[in-house]
Structure formats: structure tokens, C-alpha cells
Amino acid sequence: MALDHLNLDVPEGAIYALIGANGAGKTTAIKTMVNIHEPDSGRVEISGRGGESKDSRRLRGRDFESIGYVSENQKMPEWMTVDYLLQYLKPFYPAWDDSAAAALVRKFGLPGDRKLSQLSRGMKMKAALASSLAYHPRLLILDEPFSGLDPLVRDEFIEGLIESAEGTTILISSHDLAEIESFASHAGYLERGRMQFSEEMAALSARFREVEVTLGEPSGLPVNWPVEWLQPQTSPAVVRFIDTRFDEGTIGERVRGLFPRMTEISTRAMPLREIFVALAKEERRAA
Amino acid sequence: MNQASHIFAKDLRRLWPQVLVVSGLFILYGMTPPDRGGAGITALMEHGNSLAALVAIACWTLGANLVHEDGMAEESPFWLTRPYNRAGLLTAKVLFLFAFVFLPLVASGVLREARAGVSVTANLGTLIVLDLGVATWLILPALAIGAVSRNLTSFAAGVTSLAFAYYMVGRWFRWSMRTEDLALRSLVPDGPNIAAVLPMILAAIAVTGIQYAARKTRWSQVALTMAVIGSAFMMHLNGVELLSARVVNPPGFDLNRVRISFDETVPPRVAPEVDRTLRGPCPAMALKVDGLPRGMMLRQSQPVQGQADSPLAGIRDIDKATLEQTAEGYREYVCVPGPFTNARETIRLSPNFAVVAVETVATFPARRGSFVAGNAGRCEILVPFPENTQVRCDLEEPLIGSYSAGLEYPGYGVYSASFFPSNGPVRMSPVSLAKFDGVSFDRPGGWPFEEAFVRQDARFVLRTERVVGYLQRDLVYHDFVHPWQYPLLRPIPPPPGRKK
Numbered sequence: 001m002a003l004d005h006l007n008l009d010v011p012e013g014a015i016y017a018l019i020g021a022n023g024a025g026k027t028t029a030i031k032t033m034v035n036i037h038e039p040d041s042g043r044v045e046i047s048g049r050g051g052e053s054k055d056s057r058r059l060r061g062r063d064f065e066s067i068g069y070v071s072e073n074q075k076m077p078e079w080m081t082v083d084y085l086l087q088y089l090k091p092f093y094p095a096w097d098d099s100a101a102a103a104l105v106r107k108f109g110l111p112g113d114r115k116l117s118q119l120s121r122g123m124k125m126k127a128a129l130a131s132s133l134a135y136h137p138r139l140l141i142l143d144e145p146f147s148g149l150d151p152l153v154r155d156e157f158i159e160g161l162i163e164s165a166e167g168t169t170i171l172i173s174s175h176d177l178a179e180i181e182s183f184a185s186h187a188g189y190l191e192r193g194r195m196q197f198s199e200e201m202a203a204l205s206a207r208f209r210e211v212e213v214t215l216g217e218p219s220g221l222p223v224n225w226p227v228e229w230l231q232p233q234t235s236p237a238v239v240r241f242i243d244t245r246f247d248e249g250t251i252g253e254r255v256r257g258l259f260p261r262m263t264e265i266s267t268r269a270m271p272l273r274e275i276f277v278a279l280a281k282e283e284r285r286a287a
Numbered sequence: 288m289n290q291a292s293h294i295f296a297k298d299l300r301r302l303w304p305q306v307l308v309v310s311g312l313f314i315l316y317g318m319t320p321p322d323r324g325g326a327g328i329t330a331l332m333e334h335g336n337s338l339a340a341l342v343a344i345a346c347w348t349l350g351a352n353l354v355h356e357d358g359m360a361e362e363s364p365f366w367l368t369r370p371y372n373r374a375g376l377l378t379a380k381v382l383f384l385f386a387f388v389f390l391p392l393v394a395s396g397v398l399r400e401a402r403a404g405v406s407v408t409a410n411l412g413t414l415i416v417l418d419l420g421v422a423t424w425l426i427l428p429a430l431a432i433g434a435v436s437r438n439l440t441s442f443a444a445g446v447t448s449l450a451f452a453y454y455m456v457g458r459w460f461r462w463s464m465r466t467e468d469l470a471l472r473s474l475v476p477d478g479p480n481i482a483a484v485l486p487m488i489l490a491a492i493a494v495t496g497i498q499y500a501a502r503k504t505r506w507s508q509v510a511l512t513m514a515v516i517g518s519a520f521m522m523h524l525n526g527v528e529l530l531s532a533r534v535v536n537p538p539g540f541d542l543n544r545v546r547i548s549f550d551e552t553v554p555p556r557v558a559p560e561v562d563r564t565l566r567g568p569c570p571a572m573a574l575k576v577d578g579l580p581r582g583m584m585l586r587q588s589q590p591v592q593g594q595a596d597s598p599l600a601g602i603r604d605i606d607k608a609t610l611e612q613t614a615e616g617y618r619e620y621v622c623v624p625g626p627f628t629n630a631r632e633t634i635r636l637s638p639n640f641a642v643v644a645v646e647t648v649a650t651f652p653a654r655r656g657s658f659v660a661g662n663a664g665r666c667e668i669l670v671p672f673p674e675n676t677q678v679r680c681d682l683e684e685p686l687i688g689s690y691s692a693g694l695e696y697p698g699y700g701v702y703s704a705s706f707f708p709s710n711g712p713v714r715m716s717p718v719s720l721a722k723f724d725g726v727s728f729d730r731p732g733g734w735p736f737e738e739a740f741v742r743q744d745a746r747f748v749l750r751t752e753r754v755v756g757y758l759q760r761d762l763v764y765h766d767f768v769h770p771w772q773y774p775l776l777r778p779i780p781p782p783p784g785r786k787k
Contacts, residue, residue, distance in 0.1 A: 034368050061372045069368035075358075076365055079301055091293055092370045 002028040003039070004193040010171055010186070017180040017201075018173040019272070020190035021280045026173040027073065029190065030143045033171075034069050035060075046139065065093055068132030068168075070125065071143035078117035082110045082127050086134065093135035100164065101134035107160050122153035129157065133164045140168050146176040154179060181272040189276070191283050201272075208275045209246035209267040213239045216261035224258070230282050242270070242278045290372050294379035298356055305349045306387045312342045313391035317398030343425060346388050350429025351442040353380055359434045359498040360441075377499040380430065389422045423488065431491035434498035435507045445508075449515045456519035483521035490514030542642065542758045544578040547585075549619075549634075549764040568627075569607070572634075572764060574617040579642070583755070584612055586641040595623050595767070597632035608636055623767070634764040642756045653694060653745035660749050668747070696745040 002025045010016045020026050031037040033044045046067065080088065082105065090096045105112060108126040116124055125145055132140060142161075146154050154176065161170070162183055174180050180187075181201070188198035197204070211229075218236040225232060232241040239259065243251065246267070256262055270278070299306065316338055357366045357376055366376065396414045400407050407414075428446070436442040491514075494507040553573035576585065593605035607622040621636060649661030653668070660666040 031363065036363050036367060061370050064368055064370045067368070071363065074363045074365060074368070075361055077356075084300075088293075088297055089369065092290070 002193055003032065006042075006190070006193065006195050008188055008195055008198060010169060012169050013167065014186045015170045015172065015184045016186040016188065017177075017184035017272075018171060018188050018190060019175075019177060019180070019276055020173075021283065023192075024190040025193040026190055027071075027143055028193075030071070030141055030171070030173055034067065034141060065095065065135070066138040068135075068137035068140040069143075070128045070132050070141070070145055072125070072145065072147045073143065074128070076116050076124060076128060079115060081113055081115050082119075082130075083112035085116065085127060085131055089131050089134075095135045097134055097136060100136065101130065104130035104133055104160060104164060107163070108156065120153075122149045122157070125149065126153075126157060126160070129161060133161075133168075137168055140165055140170045142170065142172040142174075144173055144175070146174050146179060158183060177273040177276050178271065184272075187272065189279060191279070196279065204272075204275065205269060207244060207246050208270045208278075209243045209251075210270055210274070211241055211243050211246075211251065211255070212266045212268075213255050213259055213262055214264040215239065215259055216263045219259060219261065222258045226254075230278055243267075290375035291378040291382060294357070294371075294376060295382055298353055298379065298383050301356060302349065302352060305345070305352060309342070309345045309349050309387060310391050312338070312345050313395040314398070316342055317395035318402070319399070346425040347429045347446075348439065349387065350384055350426060351433040351436070351439055353383055354430060354433030355436070355438055355442075358437060359502055360437050360504045373499050377495070384426045384430070388425055389418065392418050392422055392425065427488065427491040427495075431494045431511060434495050435504050435511060445511075449512065452512055452515050453519045456516055457523060460523040483518050485518075486514045486521065487518040542756050545642065545758060546575075546577045547640070547760045547762065548575050549573070549762050550575040551764060551766065555767070569609070569620040569622040571611070571618040571620050573615075574610075574619055574762075576617055582645060584643050584645050585610065585617060586643050587638050591636065591638050593621070593634065593636035595632055595634050597628055597630050599628035599630045600626045600632070605634070605636060608638060610638065610640075619762075631766045631768055634762075634767045636762045636764075637759060638762065639757060639759045642758065644755050646751050647748055648751055649749045650746045651749075653696075653742075653747050654740055666747070666749065691750050693748040693750060694745065695748055696742055 006025070006029060008018075008029065018026050018029065028037060032039050033046065046063070077085065077088075086101050086105070090098075090101075104110075108123075108130055110123060110127055110130060111119075116127060119127065129142075129145070145157065149157065158179060172180065172184070184201055186198070186200050187204050189196040215237045219234075219239075221232055221234060221239070228244045230242040230244060232239060234240075248267075251267065252265055255265055319338060357371070357380075358364045393415060396418055397407050397411070400410060400414070432442055432445045432449070436445050490510055494511050497503055497510075498507050550573040555570035555572045557568065557570050579585065587608075587610035591606065591608040593608065595603045595605055603624045605621060605623060609620040611618050611620065619636070619638070621634060623634065649659070649666070651658035651660065651666060655668050657665060657667040
């Protein structure tokens with residue numbers, strides 16, 4: 001079972017980062033959302049043109065006038081030139097914006113007369129993104145868009161995305177957490193097909209902390225170690241762990257309850273990448 | 288925006304080189320003179336026509352590539368997450384194949400008819416109807432198999448797998464029914480069998496529709512395979528029915544009374560032009576046929592199985608032998624494979640024969656012109672090209688059995704091979720072209736019409752043929768000698784009063 005009781009609610013206007021280890025079910029979840037895969041049960045509601053919701057299984061033709069999908073796995077019409085790709089797609093979208101398309105081509109430095117097959121991977125992804133932003137979609141779904149891109153191309157891609165997708169709800173799955181962290185407003189963590197958490201980035205950053213406790217004398221880990229404190233590491237007089245429910249007001253008291261001879265406590269905010277690694281390691285350990 | 292026309296234009300932009308190839312092949316086909324018996328345009332699908340095979344392969348490749356342009360079987364095709372109208376997509380594909388396969392097919396038929404001196408306007412309706420049938424085989428498989436395959440390689444694998452499934456059904460039938468004991472080796476009759484191919488046609492249409500509507504690739508693949516197997520079963524069951532209903536107990540006489548053997552008292556002879564045509568030495572070996580009632584004759588069904596056994600050259604398989612009936616009797620052109628040695632060898636052949644009730648419908652002089660063919664209709668003898676002669680007949684329909692034409696004069700007689708081994712009604716094309724030339728491909732003895740045309744006593748004979756039963760015989764020739772030792776076939780007797 002690739003997805004198991006997955007509940008994912010992407011608020012309108014959000015940039016939602018779907019993260020998870022390889023095989024966690026991110027791509028399956030996304031393909032189910034755009035009706036490439038049909039779920040055995042359950043449903044995905046996608047915001048339609050008029051703002052109404054629609055079961056993803058019923059997504060057809062015109063529903064995609066307001067949905068964009070860019071994936072590293074999607075087969076592109078490689079024989080088309082960039083210009084012809086845009087020219088070909090234009091009649092499909094009533095909201096197609098020629099000036100936006102031209103601006104995206106300029107912004108991404110896309111060679112209009114080159115076939116997609118002759119483009120680098122990064123250029124191909126930019127062409128796919130340009131062709132999906134030119135009609136100002138209400139929802140843009142990006143599946144591993146940065147995979148295999150060099151840092152410069154990645155930056156250009158993100159910059160173009162942020163500039164051109166204002167007001168668009170974006171769902172993005174990626175391993176490039178450092179990049180995602182810079183612009184995502186929400187994050188969801190998928191583990192073996194189940195959503196472990198889904199929240200705003202600010203709240204996520206606020207509740208994850210690396211905690212370092214200095215002890216007055218060497219001590220082992222107590223038996224009643226809290227489950228929300230991950231990856232405890234001990235050295236003779238120092239204990240480090242990751243608190244997944246950090247609360248500045250209570251952390252001192254909770255630590256002191258376990259380590260009465262504690263002399264000092266310090267906390268450090270964690271970037272998304274470290275949070276992800278910590279969770280992934282915990283998942284592997286539990287498995 | 289008309290989405291179908293937009294997709295159509297995109298596909299044309301992508302596939303125009305292939306469209307040119309297909310159109311070129313159709314033009315080439317249109318320029319080719321009718322070279323086989325039977326309805327002219329349907330000769331496109333005749334066995335052994337290499338240009339027709341090229342046309343078919345080109346059309347299938349074009350069709351498969353066209354479908355794969357917006358593939359149905361890929362997991363994540365580009366079009367799936369774009370605002371494509373699926374009905375519009377299918378319409379675009381069908382229109383494309385109509386424009387670049389069906390229309391060129393009709394055009395090639397028109398060109399062919401015009402070059403053959405046949406009235407195009409009078410026969411356009413029939414031509415289109417016939418071509419719809421031909422186009423079914425040029426378009427539908429490409430659409431259906433293309434819709435369940437991802438690329439040309441998997442398309443070819445699909446075609447091969449389906450052909451293999453069909454073949455295995457035939458093998459199973461032969462194994463389970465021990466057809467070696469029965470008269471008909473090949474259980475599938477040569478004639479059209481619409482009921483049997485109907486499952487395939489319906490499945491192809493359904494699969495194409497389902498794939499474009501809902502993309503159920505696995506189910507579609509299974510459905511297509513089951514339909515092919517079902518069609519194969521129905522075709523073979525039809526053959527079995529022929530065997531049980533008419534072969535084992537044909538009305539009127541006992542097939543067991545028909546005795547056929549090589550007549551070793553008549554030495555094998557060669558016709559050099561025949562050997563050239565059949566690509567190897569194919570000596571004519573006389574047959575002795577007894578017990579065949581008056582008004583009946585033998586036809587031969589393929590495939591033929593046999594062996595040549597020589598002490599020096601070993602055992603070689605014989606897979607080509609052609610039966611001919613002349614005024615001198617039956618003879619079998621047996622194509623013996625090399626190597627050839629001086630040793631005498633034994634030839635064993637197991638042909639399958641159809642016993643055919645023959646009825647002469649009309650006779651008319653063998654010369655240019657238009658003639659009333661008894662009550663059957665009207666026939667015209669044309670010489671549209673210097674190298675061949677055609678007999679075109681407008682015949683009454685429907686027909687029970689089939690028509691064949693023969694050229695006869697005193698001491699000589701040869702008959703066209705085209706016939707349908709079915710007792711059901713067969714619709715004939717009003718544009719029935721039959722070519723006769725000196726080295727006619729399917730008449731090893733050739734049609735000596737040049738000789739016939741200068742005679743006053745030569746005539747064409749129009750006959751109906753109806754299969755009343757099948758039989759299989761094992762023929763043995765004990766003292767077969769080397770090809771270079773054959774005497775030539777007896778020359779055609781000159782017309783009365785003409786000097787040799």
C-alpha cells in the first residue's frame with residue numbers, strides 16, 4: 001500500500017512542501033491528486049475553476065485549465081521547440097497570457113528555437129514550468145522539480161516560480177529542503193504512506209529544537225525518556241537530543257525533572273533539512 | 288478552438304515524413320498493374336504481395352506513432368495533465384488516419400482502375416466499400432495495439448504476442464483434434480469469415496474507446512488478447528465445422544473413392560519460366576486421379592508438407608507445391624530443395640485437396656472485346672498493358688461458391704486458381720480483374736494467350752466452383768531424378784493450319 005489514510009489539506013494560496021524519504025509516497029500522492037493514479041479508496045478534492053471542489057478521479061480535460069503539473073517523471077513532447085510548445089499549448093488555456101509566457105521565456109533564458117530534446121535537464125524543467133505558469137493556474141503541483149539541477153539553475157527556477165506564481169497555491173515535493181525552506185509556507189512530512197505532520201513552516205521551526213544539556217556529573221539516560229525527544233546522545237557530562245514539541249517556557253523544567261544535576265541548557269533552531277534527517281533516522285530506527 | 292483540428296495539425300507537423308512515405312507507397316501501389324486474380328483493389332491484402340506488405344507495415348507504423356504521440360499506456364503522459372478533451376483527441380487521431388491512410392488508399396485504387404481501363408466513376412462506390420474493409424486492417428490494429436503500448440518496440444512486441452497467441456490456438460487445435468487423420472491440414476479456410484474476425488474488430492474498437500475514455504491498459508490488453516484467441520477459436524471451429532459437415536460426409540459421393548497418386552510412367556518435366564517464377568526447380572509431376580465424379584475437380588489448399596529423401600543429399604523439407612489442371616490431366620509442380628546429386632531419391636508429399644463441383648456458366652471467344660457471359664452478367668477482355676491480359680466481369684451477386692475463368696482450346700485447358708473454399712454466399716466486386724500472362728504467378732503453366740488470341744478456336748470459360756469436400760492424400764514418387772535431366776514441357780499445340 002503506497003498511501004495509507006493520508007490526509008493532506010493544502011490551504012489556498014499556500015506554498016506547501018511535501019517532504020519524506022524515498023519511497024514515502026510523495027509522488028504517488030501527487031499522481032493521485034492529478035488523476036494519473038486512481039486511489040483504491042478515499043478521495044482527493046481539488047479546487048476547481050470556480051473555486052468548487054472536485055474529486056480527483058473525475059478530473060478531466062477542462063479541469064486542468066486551472067491546474068499546473070510539473071514533474072521530473074513526466075514525458076514531454078521532446079520533438080517540439082520551446083516556442084512551438086508554448087504556441088501549441090496556448091489554445092488549450094482560456095487564461096493564457098502571452099506576455100507572461102514571453103516574460104518567463106526571457107526570465108529563464110529559454111532558447112525558443114531549440115527542441116526540448118536538445119535542452120539540458122534544467123532547461124527542460126524551466127520550459128515545463130513556463131508552460132504551466134503562463135495561464136496563471138490556481139493550483140501548481142511540482143513533483144521533485146529540483147532533482148538533478150545545479151544550484152544556479154535551481155535558484156533561477158525558484159526565483160521564476162516565486163515571481164510568476166503570485167496568488168497560486170503551490171504543492172511541491174522535493175528533497176532539496178534547504179531551498180524549499182526559503183519559500184515554503186507549509187510543510188507536510190510523509191512516512192511510509194502516512195502523513196506524520198502537516199503544518200505551517202513557522203510552527204514547524206518553532207517546535208523543533210536541538211537541545212544540549214550540560215550535567216554536573218556523568219549520567220546515563222533515564223528509563224522514562226520522553227518519546228518526543230529524538231536521537232538522544234550522551235557523553236560523560238553532556239546530553240543532546242531533538243525536541244519535537246519544543247516549548248521555551250517548559251523545557252527547562254522538563255529537563256530538570258529528568259536530570260536534577262543539570263548545570264546548563266542550550267537550544268538551537270533547526271533548519272528543515274536537519275528536521276527531515278532527524279525524522280528519517282528515527283523512522284529507519286523504528287523500522 | 289477546435290481541439291481536434293489543433294491536435295491534428297500538431298500530429299501532421301510531427302509525422303509528415305511518415306505521411307509522405309505512406310502516400311508514396313500508395314502512389315507506387317496505384318501505379319502497379321493488377322497482378323493477381325480477384326478483385327483488383329482487394330489484391331492489396333493478398334498474400335505474397337510485398338508492396339502490399341510494405342504499405343501495411345508503413346500504415347501500422349504511422350498509426351502506432353500517431354497514437355503514441357499522445358500515448359494512452361504511458362504512466363504519466365504529457366497530455367494527461369493538460370486540458371485535453373479526450374473525445375477531441377480520439378477524433379484527431381481517427382481523422383488523421385482517415386486523411387492519410389484511407390484517402391490515399393482510395394486514391395491508389397482509383398489510379399489503379401484508371402490505368403487498367405476500368406470506369407472509375409461507375410465503380411467508386413464499390414471501391415470505397417471495399418477499401419473500408421481494407422482500411423479496417425490498416426487502421427484498427429494500429430489504433431488498438433497503439434493504445435495499449437508505450438512505444439514502437441512495445442507495439443511490435445504486442446503484435447508479435449497476439450500473432451503468437453493466434454498461432455498457438457491453431458497448434459492446439461491441430462494437436463487436440465489429430466487433424467493429421469483428417470482431410471484438411473489447414474483448418475482455417477481461405478475465404479472471408481466475417482463472424483470469426485468480428486470479435487477482433489469489436490475488441491479493437493472497444494479497447495480504443497476504453498483507452499481514450501478511461502485508460503484501463505491492463506484490462507484492455509487482456510481484452511485484446513482474449514478477442515484474438517476467441518477469433519482464432521472461431522476460425523478453427525469454422526474449419527472443423529467444414530470438416531464435420533461437408534468433408535467427412537459430402538453429399539453425393541464417398542471421398543474415399545477418390546484415388547490420387549503420382550504417375551511415374553510420365554516423366555517429370557520442367558517449364559523454365561515456371562522455375563524462374565517459383566525461384567527454383569519445380570518440375571511438373573503428373574498425377575493419376577481416379578474416382579472423381581464427372582463435373583468435379585480438384586483444387587489444392589496450402590500449406591503443403593513433404594520431404595525429398597536422397598541417399599547422398601539427405602532428407603529435405605518440401606513446402607511448396609502447386610496443382611494445375613490441364614487438358615492432359617492434373618500435374619503437381621513440386622519445388623524440390625537442393626542439394627542435387629546423381630542419386631535417385633524418394634519424394635513424399637501430403638497435399639490437401641478440395642473437391643470442387645464445377646459448372647460452366649458461359650463461354651466466349653478469347654479475343655479483345657465485350658461479351659455476354661450467359662446469364663451471369665457481362666465480361667470484357669482487356670489488354671491494358673502489353674504484358675498482360677485481363678478479364679473483367681460484371682457478375683450477378685450473391686454467388687454461392689466462386690467464379691473462375693479458364694482458357695481452352697483443343698488439346699489445352701488451364702483455369703484460374705482464384706476460388707473461395709466456402710459454400711456460403713460470397714459477394715464479388717464488380718471490378719473483378721484477373722490477369723493472364725505468359726508466366727502468370729499463380730498458374731505455373733502460364734497462360735499462353737498470345738497463342739490463343741491468334742487461334743480462332745480458343746475460348747474463355749467462365750465457371751462457378753463450389754467446394755463439396757476436402758481430402759488429404761500422401762503421395763510418393765520413388766525414382767525422382769535431378770532437375771537438369773527433365774525434358775521440357777510439351778509445347779503448346781499450334782493452331783490448325785499454322786506451320787510449326
